[in-house]
Structures are given as C-alpha cells and as structure tokens.
Amino acid sequence: MPRMSHLYRIMRDFVLSLDDTLPGQFEVTREGIVHDLMAPVRPHQLTALYVRERLDQLLPDGIVAHMGAPDVEDFFEGIMRHPDVMVIAEADMEGDGAFDPRTLVAAVEIVSRSNPENDWVGKIRDYPLLGIPVYAIFDPRTGSGAVFTDIHPTPAGPRYATRKDFGYGEDVTIADWTIPTDGLPRYADDSTAQGAS
Known part of the structure; x- marks a missing residue:
C-alpha cells in the first residue's frame, strides 16, 4: 500500500470518523x-x-x-473523493476499502446547489490527478453540463485537454456510450441558480 502523508492521514481519519454524524458530505483534497x-x-x-x-x-x-459507497482514494495524491456515479468494471469493485480511481472508466457528478465550485473547479482539478479518464458534469441549476476527457501533462499537473459542453435535451457521450438528457430535473429558481462557476 502506498505511504500516505501525515496531514492526509489526519484529514482522512477525521472524515472517516464523522460516519454520518454531521449533515452533508465530506471529501479530502490537496487543499484540505x-x-x-x-x-x-x-x-x-x-x-x-x-x-x-x-x-x-x-x-x-x-x-x-454505480452509485454509493465506497469513495475513490489515492494515498499518494492525498485525495479522497465520492463521485455521484462511477462507471467501473464489476471485477474492480471486489475487495475492501476505497476504489482505486484509476480503475474508473468515468466519473459523473451532479452539481450541488450549495457548493457548485466543488464540481466545476475542485473535481476538474482532482479527477485528472487521480487518472479518471472521463469526467461528466450535469448542472441542474442551468440545465447544462460538460464532459472532460484527454488527460495531458501541464506545469500545474495533469489536466483535461478536451471539454464538450451540452444542454439538457441533447444527447451526451460519456466514454463510449451516448445517453439522452431529456427529462432531467432542474433545481427550483432561487438566488443560487445562477450560471456555472
């Protein structure tokens, strides 16, 4: 098992100790x-x-x-995330502990109304670091989304090179599969339902 940093171990242990005792969802990134x-x-x-x-x-x-537990985790990068939907081989789900993010075919996130930057900024940064080849975002605030692919090296670390935007009602391709987006629900209009970050 790769060695995890002391700081990451502290943050990870704290998040795991919460075990549904506080509302909301907790994840660990390089930024905290x-x-x-x-x-x-x-x-x-x-x-x-x-x-x-x-x-x-x-x-x-x-x-x-797959929806649900467990998280995806990379000790070396010091990142533990929880995609809303993971496309993964059943064989790679076997065993104990978090999934190896490099076994995911794709990760799908539904933008949170309370923290959209987590999906539109943080995970766009973290998922290529984790080696997740395809990242699809659905944003119920705006009825739109994007699919990010083609990880390539940059001075700031691995990043997605290609972004394909879509609007609800269009077909969207996630890895090798194209699905319709018609009929997807939207958040009710309120002060948080502004454009994507």
Missing part, C-alpha cells in the same frame, strides 16, 4: 477538507439515478454504473 453542507436534494439524486439507469441500458456485461 471539502464539506458540502447540504444533503443532496431530490433533483440532485433523481438526476444521478436517471443518468445511472440510462448508462446501465448501454453498458456491456461486467461494466456497471
């Missing part, structure tokens, strides 16, 4: 602990479910669109 204070609302969860179901209809045997 990210806390999405609000529990996911219905449109968030329903979007994740619809995307998972639409992918599942297309995926070959042995590949699944």
Whole structure:
C-alpha cells in the first residue's frame, strides 16, 4: 500500500470518523477538507439515478454504473473523493476499502446547489490527478453540463485537454456510450441558480 502523508492521514481519519454524524458530505483534497453542507436534494439524486439507469441500458456485461459507497482514494495524491456515479468494471469493485480511481472508466457528478465550485473547479482539478479518464458534469441549476476527457501533462499537473459542453435535451457521450438528457430535473429558481462557476 502506498505511504500516505501525515496531514492526509489526519484529514482522512477525521472524515472517516464523522460516519454520518454531521449533515452533508465530506471529501479530502490537496487543499484540505471539502464539506458540502447540504444533503443532496431530490433533483440532485433523481438526476444521478436517471443518468445511472440510462448508462446501465448501454453498458456491456461486467461494466456497471454505480452509485454509493465506497469513495475513490489515492494515498499518494492525498485525495479522497465520492463521485455521484462511477462507471467501473464489476471485477474492480471486489475487495475492501476505497476504489482505486484509476480503475474508473468515468466519473459523473451532479452539481450541488450549495457548493457548485466543488464540481466545476475542485473535481476538474482532482479527477485528472487521480487518472479518471472521463469526467461528466450535469448542472441542474442551468440545465447544462460538460464532459472532460484527454488527460495531458501541464506545469500545474495533469489536466483535461478536451471539454464538450451540452444542454439538457441533447444527447451526451460519456466514454463510449451516448445517453439522452431529456427529462432531467432542474433545481427550483432561487438566488443560487445562477450560471456555472
């Protein structure tokens, strides 16, 4: 097992010790602990479910669109994240502990109304560091999203080279599979439903 830094171990142990005792979701990045204070609302969860179901209809045997635990974790990078939907081989889900992020075919995030920067900034930075080849974002605030691919080296570390934007109602390709985005729910209009970060 790769050696984790002392600081990462402290943050990781703290997040794991919370074990649903505080509201919201906690993740660990190089910049520290990210806390999405609000529990996911219905449109968030329903979007994740619809995307998972639409992918599942297309995926070959042995590949699944998975929602739920565990996290993905890279000790060396000091990052522990929790994608809303993970496209992964069933064989790579076996065993104990967090998933190896480099086994993911794709990660899908539904933008949080309370912390959109986590999906639009933090995870765009972290997912290529973790070696996740495809990152798709669905934003119920705006009825739009983007798919990021083609990891390449930069002075700031690995980054996605290609971004393809889409609007709800268009088909979107995630890795090798194209799904419709019609009928995906939107957040109710309020002061947080401004454009994507």
